[in-house]
Amino acid sequence: MKDSHPLLKNRITYFLLTAFFIVFTVAAVVFFLTQVRIQTVTVENCVYSGEAEVLGAANIKKGTHSYAIDKNKIAASITSKNPYVTDVRIKRTGISSIAIILTEDAPRFYIERGGKYIILSETLRVLAEYASLAECAHLPVYPIKLMPIEAAEMGKTLVFAEGHEENGKECISLLSQISASELSGTITYADVSVRFDLRFTYKDKYEILFGAPKNFAKKLDMVIETIEFLENPKNNYSQAKGIIRANVDGETTFDPTGAIDTPKGDKNGENSENS
Secondary structure: OOOOHHHHHHHHHHHHHHHHHHHHHHHHHHHHHHEEOOOOOOOOOOOOOOHHHHHHHOOOOOOOEEEOHHHHHHHHHHHHOOEEEEEEEEEEEEEEEEEEEEEEEOOOOOOOOOEEEEOOOOOOOOEEEEEOOOOHOOOOOOEEEOOEEEOOOOOOOEEEEEOOHHHHHHHHHHHHHHHOOOOOOOEEEOOOOOOOOEEEEOOOOEEEEEEHHHHHHHHHHHHHHHHHHHHHHHHOOOEEEEOOOOOOOOOEEEEHHHHHEOOOOHHHHHHHHOO
């Protein structure tokens, strides 16, 4: 049997390759159009927001093609309807699953206004509103004393009353510096109502007196160093309560006012007190 002509072999090979490519392409398109559809939507990093509320705001319908959703529109809807949420990332986790990954503002302070309790972030963004303190007992929030307020709109930073706008912006800037520092999440009381007498309480243990806001960043660094020294058991101050004064440029002082209550029989506490 004579060998086939080389040109015929090339044509057959070309035909088979083309047919394979067409079949593969058609199969891929059919798969893409029919199978890459959302069946599962999960919410991650949802600590303070309600998962049902987040899913409701996202409004992703089951069976929607995963490449047909508008991520920016969904993110905007979630942040506008869920005050705790500051950022949303939407990620495809499979051919039929989507994950909504949240970044939330942690609740830190509260104020009483108009008979209601307003929950605030460390930078004074309004996160929630409750009729009583008992209703927000599950939140790690502490009182803060502020200058007069004009408006407290959900999901937005507090607006201060006329004549206090500049001091209010300065106050928010100072709190933002604390939020970005090692003291974030440790302040259990704050009084920033008087510009030249800024007061904070660290873990119900140290009252920190910053005085005026001048050189606040430098003072904050010094206070952090002072707390690190006091908290170190080797320095025999770890059980002490007291006042940290940072209102003199270039230095801090610590005035002990008492000792932390320790359970009876706590040998560590007894040793610290004896020291």
